Amino acid sequence: MTTDTDTRTTTQIYRVYIKATPQAIWDAITKPEWSERYGYGGRVEYDLRPGGTYRAFASDDMKKARSEMGGSPTPDVIVDGEVVESDPPRRLVQTWRMLMDPQSEAEGFTRLTYEIAEGHGGVSKLTLIHELEGAPRLALFVGGEMESDGAGGGWAEVLSDLKTLLETGRSFHSA
């Protein structure tokens, strides 16, 4: 890992093509009945206007897994932030702070952008840009580099699972 704090080297970019409409992808990101079905499985709460609050809640499975591993109790709200820009179903910009452990919480808010573009043949392109300047611990977490510590595979796993859910109706976690 680098200690360079240059924004471009601390930004992570993820891209996935999904056979679904931009609206379906937008809903899967912003609606709790979808967000609980893939990735870390927590319900989200979005007030989709500039300055609106964003919160993601721990799922029961996550709480159970953490207590079985002997970790500290999982907080109810595991991620919080604020909506910066909402242009459904094309672009969502928000701040994003993880509250799972004191170190990540202390790193403060990072900036997350979702871009959804319609492509050919009913396939849409989802690009996620996570600007992680000043958040090296969070970068490891969302980069999937703490997977062997039980922290999951980060954004790559979440987006892989989202694609599977939207294309097959099932995800790895609901299967």
Add this chain to the structure above:
Amino acid sequence: MTDDDRVFKALSDPTRRLLLDRLFERDGRTLTELESGLEMTRFGVMKHLRVLEDADLVVTRRSGREKLHFLNPVPIRLIHDRWIDKYRERQVSALADLKHELEKEDTA
């Protein structure tokens, strides 16, 4: 060619794997940074990056006048998630642990 074919084709070349390793070490690099130290022409490196982009293993963004290259791990994750179920993964890691333990005893 399917998406998976493109990923495997892209990964089948040592120079392209080296380029991915470089991006893993430090993301968001320019072509000039990526080609430094490689025994290859700029055009050759561009061709390899093109293959990586076609397989979506590399995503580019413009930043002012610069074109930056980012490693996109999602295609590899998709293959991983589809082919390696959790049960097999545990067995493989148990075997890797066993090998590690036995080799440690050997050298002790």
